[in-house]
Amino acid sequence: MHELKLEYRNKSALGGLFIYAFSTVFVTYLSVSRSPPSDLLSTFIWIAVLFISINAAGKGFLQEQKERMLYYYSLVKPTSFILGKIFYTSLLVGVIAMLVNGIFILLFDSNIEAPIWYAVALLLGGAGFAATITFISAIAMSASGNFTLVSVLSFPVLLPFLVTQVKFSKLCIAGFDSVLALKYAGILILLNLLVWALAYLLFPYLWRD
Amino acid sequence: MKWWKVLAIVLMLYSIIGGFLIDVPRLPILHETIRNTYFHVTLWFAMMILMTISIVNSIRYLSSGDKKHDYLANETVNIGLFFGVLGLTTGMIWAQFTWGAFWVNDVKTNGTAITLLVYFAYAVLRGSVDDPQKKARLGAVYSIFAYVMLILFLWILPRITDSLHPGNGGNPAFGSYDMDNTMRMVFYPAIIGFFLLGWWLVTLRIRLKNIQDKLVEDV
Numbered sequence: 001m002h003e004l005k006l007e008y009r010n011k012s013a014l015g016g017l018f019i020y021a022f023s024t025v026f027v028t029y030l031s032v033s034r035s036p037p038s039d040l041l042s043t044f045i046w047i048a049v050l051f052i053s054i055n056a057a058g059k060g061f062l063q064e065q066k067e068r069m070l071y072y073y074s075l076v077k078p079t080s081f082i083l084g085k086i087f088y089t090s091l092l093v094g095v096i097a098m099l100v101n102g103i104f105i106l107l108f109d110s111n112i113e114a115p116i117w118y119a120v121a122l123l124l125g126g127a128g129f130a131a132t133i134t135f136i137s138a139i140a141m142s143a144s145g146n147f148t149l150v151s152v153l154s155f156p157v158l159l160p161f162l163v164t165q166v167k168f169s170k171l172c173i174a175g176f177d178s179v180l181a182l183k184y185a186g187i188l189i190l191l192n193l194l195v196w197a198l199a200y201l202l203f204p205y206l207w208r209d
Numbered sequence: 210m211k212w213w214k215v216l217a218i219v220l221m222l223y224s225i226i227g228g229f230l231i232d233v234p235r236l237p238i239l240h241e242t243i244r245n246t247y248f249h250v251t252l253w254f255a256m257m258i259l260m261t262i263s264i265v266n267s268i269r270y271l272s273s274g275d276k277k278h279d280y281l282a283n284e285t286v287n288i289g290l291f292f293g294v295l296g297l298t299t300g301m302i303w304a305q306f307t308w309g310a311f312w313v314n315d316v317k318t319n320g321t322a323i324t325l326l327v328y329f330a331y332a333v334l335r336g337s338v339d340d341p342q343k344k345a346r347l348g349a350v351y352s353i354f355a356y357v358m359l360i361l362f363l364w365i366l367p368r369i370t371d372s373l374h375p376g377n378g379g380n381p382a383f384g385s386y387d388m389d390n391t392m393r394m395v396f397y398p399a400i401i402g403f404f405l406l407g408w409w410l411v412t413l414r415i416r417l418k419n420i421q422d423k424l425v426e427d428v
Contacts, residue, residue, distance in 0.1 A: 135354075143338050143347055152333055156326040157354060160361060194357060202350045205271055 017056050021096060024048050025103040035108045042169035045104050046162055049097045050129070056096060057089045057133045058140075058150035082138070082203040086196070090130035097126045110173065117181050118172040124188040125165040128195060132158055135199040138206050164188055213405055220402030224251070227395040234392070239375065245303040246392065247399050252296035255403035257363075259289035259411070264356040267349035279345035282352060283335065284414045286328060288407045293325050317374050320362030327355045 028044050036044065072081060101122065105112070112118050136154040143149055168184040171177065228247035236243060266282035269275075300318070301311045312318065331351050338344040367374075 139334070139347055139351055142343065143334060146337065149334065149337055153330050153351065156323050156330055157358060159323050160358070160366075191361075194361075198354060198357065202353060205346055205350055 017052070017096065018099065020055070021048075021052050021099045022103060024052060025100055025107065028104075029107045035110060038110075038173040038175070039166075039170045041104065041108065041110060042166050042173060045101055045169065046125070046166050048100050048104075049093075049126075050158065050162060052096050052100065053093045053129050054133060054151055054154060057092055057130060058137050058147065058154070078204040078207040079200055081207075082134070082199055085138075086131045086134045086199065089134045090127045093126040093130040093133075094123065097122050097129075112173055114172045114176040114181070117176070117178075117185075118169060120185060121165060121168040121172060121188070124185065124192060125161060125168070128161040128165075128188060128192045129158065131192065131195045131199055132161065135195070135203065138203060142206050160191055161188070164191070214409055217402055217405035217409055220398045221406060224395055224399035224402050228399065231391055231395060239307065242303055242306050243392075245299060247395050249296055249299040249303060251396065251399040251403050252292050252299065253363075254400045255407050256289045256292040256296060258404050259285045259292065259407050260356060260359060263289065264353060267352045267356075270345060270349045274342075276341075276345070279349065280415045280418055281411070283345075283348060284411045284418075285407075286331060286352060287414065288410045290325065290328050290332070291410075292403070292407060293321070293328070297321055297325065315374065317363070317367050320366055324355075324359045324362050327358045331355050 025048060028048065032040075032044075035041075076084075104110075133150070133154055136157065137150050140146065140149040140153060164184055164187050168181070168188070171180055171184065224247055228244055233241070233243050263282045263285040266278045266285070270278035270282060297318075300321075304313055304318075305311050331348065334351050335344050335348045338347060
């Protein structure tokens with residue numbers, strides 16, 4: 001809850017995020033003249049979401065000041081701290097993903113065959129992105145406070161999410177098949193559980209600095 | 210020289226000479242390239258053993274904070290990465306002769322590339338921290354992450370999707386029933402040989418690090 005207020009306070013940063021998302025999508029739209037087939041569309045969407053999320057959420061830990069971290073340290077348990085952070089980041093990535101998807105679909109005028117499943121894909125993928133990026137950003141913060149480290153460390157780890165996500169969304173846009181959809185949803189849920197559990201178990205070791 | 214180092218030399222010599230000279234079964238597509246089993250596949254086995262030692266020691270480091278475990282975890286990853294790159298190279302050369310291209314969009318090949326990327330990122334992470342204790346702790350945390358990715362990409366994903374690799378999707382295989390007993394006689398010793406060689410390299414690098422530590426302490 002507290003994170004929400006904190007971020008809402010720098011509204012300009014949030015506004016910047018919206019503009020960033022819009023311009024990324026618009027550049028893609030201008031470069032691709034015709035409406036892309038479903039596999040390309042979902043690739044475009046999720047690569048855009050990936051980059052914007054890393055930029056927005058990767059700073060989650062870097063922008064905390066040392067003194068404030070110390071204050072949190074005396075206040076809450078590390079596990080509840082990381083879970084709160086991940087929840088907040090999930091919300092942020094969810095907003096980014098919805099925004100990017102909305103603009104893409106509006107501009108390219110595409111139809112989604114299975115909108116409910118599409119929303120499920122978006123939710124699960126967004127939560128996975130958020131958990132991974134938050135945790136990696138915690139590692140990068142204690143390493144050097146260097147932002148490039150976040151992208152170097154998180155890209156390979158995010159790949160399983162990205163690949164499943166792209167296939168899942170493609171399936172929802174055209175040629176829907178509920179058996180395959182269930183399989184992809186299952187994979188995403190498993191990956192999510194894995195990353196959340198790892199973050200939950202390992203964060204206490206990153207905490208004392 | 211310790212007995213297992215002698216064993217490593219003997220087994221390596223045996224698997225190189227035997228691997229090139231002993232008769233192999235003739236299988237469609239594979240033909241003589243089946244000899245790559247002795248090097249490519251065994252390298253992956255050795256890498257898996259090294260990476261497993263690494264994660265065990267990472268976990269031990271997190272619970273003990275002992276420098277010894279960190280060195281072991283780090284050096285096994287370094288040598289494992291070296292084996293991984295060799296495994297990828299031998300695989301690519303082999304693929305050129307059987308599949309007709311150095312890189313084919315195959316689930317195992319791509320998974321390996323990603324796994325190696327994760328472990329290279331681990332090396333970058335360690336390189337970017339100066340404080341040795343912090344380096345060890347962050348490295349241990351990330352290497353647990355990396356190992357989970359490795360299991361995911363090299364063990365789980367290839368089993369739920371189809372691969373071009375021999376033994377998958379109806380291709381002639383190195384695996385269970387296509388490998389005859391003469392092949393096994395070289396294959397298993399080669400795994401042990403590569404692992405012992407890797408272990409030797411690991412111990413050498415750890416000794417080097419210990420000497421460097423001592424030099425720093427004396428100054």
